Amino acid sequence: MQNRPLLISPSILAADFAKLGEEVRAIEAGGADWVHIDVMDGHFVPNISFGFPVMQSLRPHTKLPFDVHLMVAPVDPYLAQFAAAGADIITVHAEAGPHLHRSLQAIRALGKKAGVSLNPGTPVSVLENVIDQLDLILIMTVNPGFGGQSFIPSMLEKIRQARALIGGRAIDLEVDGGVSEKNAGEIHRAGANVLVAGSAIFRGVHAQQIRAIRSAAMITV
Ligand code: DX5
Numbered sequence: 001m002q003n004r005p006l007l008i009s010p011s012i013l014a015a016d017f018a019k020l021g022e023e024v025r026a027i028e029a030g031g032a033d034w035v036h037i038d039v040m041d042g043h044f045v046p047n048i049s050f051g052f053p054v055m056q057s058l059r060p061h062t063k064l065p066f067d068v069h070l071m072v073a074p075v076d077p078y079l080a081q082f083a084a085a086g087a088d089i090i091t092v093h094a095e096a097g098p099h100l101h102r103s104l105q106a107i108r109a110l111g112k113k114a115g116v117s118l119n120p121g122t123p124v125s126v127l128e129n130v131i132d133q134l135d136l137i138l139i140m141t142v143n144p145g146f147g148g149q150s151f152i153p154s155m156l157e158k159i160r161q162a163r164a165l166i167g168g169r170a171i172d173l174e175v176d177g178g179v180s181e182k183n184a185g186e187i188h189r190a191g192a193n194v195l196v197a198g199s200a201i202f203r204g205v206h207a208q209q210i211r212a213i214r215s216a217a218m219i220t221v
């Protein structure tokens, strides 16, 4: 069981980009804990989303922490710019380069929380030798690149493995991809404490959807 609070991090990838400031204010008013910001480079993943100027423009619209998920390779040359653009948590992919330990050191040296994301095909064991350099583990439960995909059920076991690796450490365990009120309960019970949701939140009334996911996650069976 995790000892960390349950947090909801709506992914603005599914927001209406024509009114992004309003969307972020709506999720804050609706009870979101973090803002999940998906940066895609068209190289590490087969899609392009947005980057520094969008983050900078959004920063004055909310006090919520920016949970920045970088699907970018190489990523090290850009870490300082993401920190300057308002990131609080910077998550890099383990698959994005050969120097994961160096990337994590660089993020912490910038005074930010350091996260590592794992694609569905990457085992939890790649984190064993960097576990004390981490503030967050992000388990991808879809292949990254697009919102609106279906949760891969075999990832529940991987969430349990990551929770076991974390043990008593102060590390958040985040899950991203296909999360909704339908599976939030089993994901939380498997050991995740941060739930990312894009389409499930932005395709409905944001506050209602955040509440529904949070209460589904809290149900104990
Ligand atoms: C996918 C992104 C996710 C995505 C989740 O590469 O990392 O954060 O926005 O979207 P949903 O919740 O729609 O699966």
Ligand code: ZN
Pocket: 011, 036, 037, 038, 069, 176, 196
């Ligand atoms: Zn993401």
